[in-house]
Amino acid sequence: MLWRAISEDDPGPKWARLFGEYWPDYKRWWLHQGEEARPTYLEGRQALGKHMPEMVPLYEQLCDLAGGGDQVSRFLSFYCPPPYLSGCSQAIWPGAEPVLVRNYDYNPQAFDSLILRTKWQGRAVMGTSDGLWGLVDGTNDAGLAVSLTFGGRTVVGDGFGVPLILRYVLQTCETAQEAGEVLARIPSHMSYNVTVLDAKRNFLTAMLAPDRPAVLSRTSVATNHQETVEWVSHARFTATVERERFLLQRLTLHVDPLEKFIGAFLKPPLYSTAYSQGFGTLYTAVYHPRQRTMEIRWPRVVWPFSLDQFTEGRRTAHLPEAITATY
Numbered sequence: 001m002l003w004r005a006i007s008e009d010d011p012g013p014k015w016a017r018l019f020g021e022y023w024p025d026y027k028r029w030w031l032h033q034g035e036e037a038r039p040t041y042l043e044g045r046q047a048l049g050k051h052m053p054e055m056v057p058l059y060e061q062l063c064d065l066a067g068g069g070d071q072v073s074r075f076l077s078f079y080c081p082p083p084y085l086s087g088c089s090q091a092i093w094p095g096a097e098p099v100l101v102r103n104y105d106y107n108p109q110a111f112d113s114l115i116l117r118t119k120w121q122g123r124a125v126m127g128t129s130d131g132l133w134g135l136v137d138g139t140n141d142a143g144l145a146v147s148l149t150f151g152g153r154t155v156v157g158d159g160f161g162v163p164l165i166l167r168y169v170l171q172t173c174e175t176a177q178e179a180g181e182v183l184a185r186i187p188s189h190m191s192y193n194v195t196v197l198d199a200k201r202n203f204l205t206a207m208l209a210p211d212r213p214a215v216l217s218r219t220s221v222a223t224n225h226q227e228t229v230e231w232v233s234h235a236r237f238t239a240t241v242e243r244e245r246f247l248l249q250r251l252t253l254h255v256d257p258l259e260k261f262i263g264a265f266l267k268p269p270l271y272s273t274a275y276s277q278g279f280g281t282l283y284t285a286v287y288h289p290r291q292r293t294m295e296i297r298w299p300r301v302v303w304p305f306s307l308d309q310f311t312e313g314r315r316t317a318h319l320p321e322a323i324t325a326t327y
Contacts, residue, residue, distance in 0.1 A: 044077025078164035088149035107278035134163025142174035143199025151191030152225035157210025159187030193222035
């Protein structure tokens, strides 16, 4: 996998080039159920205006940069996108410093492989890109970090793709409490768990769903189910319960040093090599919200980033075929 790290304060030529490069693949995905299955431009624009009004000027700017076409604008609203599934594990290290660690398990052929640093609307944000303005994890200049996991339910409803919800949280929130209030009110089109950590070490996990109110929990661990397992075959295949138990044991029985805790994410049972099934671990991310830094890790490789001194670059990640458990 070829990864890139790109910084651009305001939407401009770098983002426009990225969109032109990624749009053919995203268009195929967005249309694979038929164009009539996707909301109209007006429906998406109105939903943004109702639920994320602060984002509308940014959305319109990005639509213009992307060419302003109907399909492009409908896609960028991220309203009622096609359903998609991921794996993922995330947890907050219980040491003195607030640290959020996560694995992202997904199809390597359907992933941006992009770290994007922006200062859109005056708020500095960096994180792992999805959909070119959404994020699957990230942090902002207020010291707020967020990360998502799939919630393990098949229900699909009217709402936004969760990467845009994470972008909105980082653009508009500074504390875990503010993020929880936002996550509780914005509709999500599928079920996801969003863990939030701020610089004062306040945290929560929001269990989002399209068919019931969000549940805000003080849990510091999230895998791929919510309060109970509802999709049994998916839970068995992804070992969501086993991964949750493994993390809870590490957090409650004894507190590992930070490097040992991070290292556990790079080995089974947290690290997955099920790439052919679309649930292999693509990277481990480590967020230090108080320091406003993040790291992308693979076995034996660390790629660090600072929000204040961001360095653009490229890395090639070699995904392992198998990893031997040593925990």
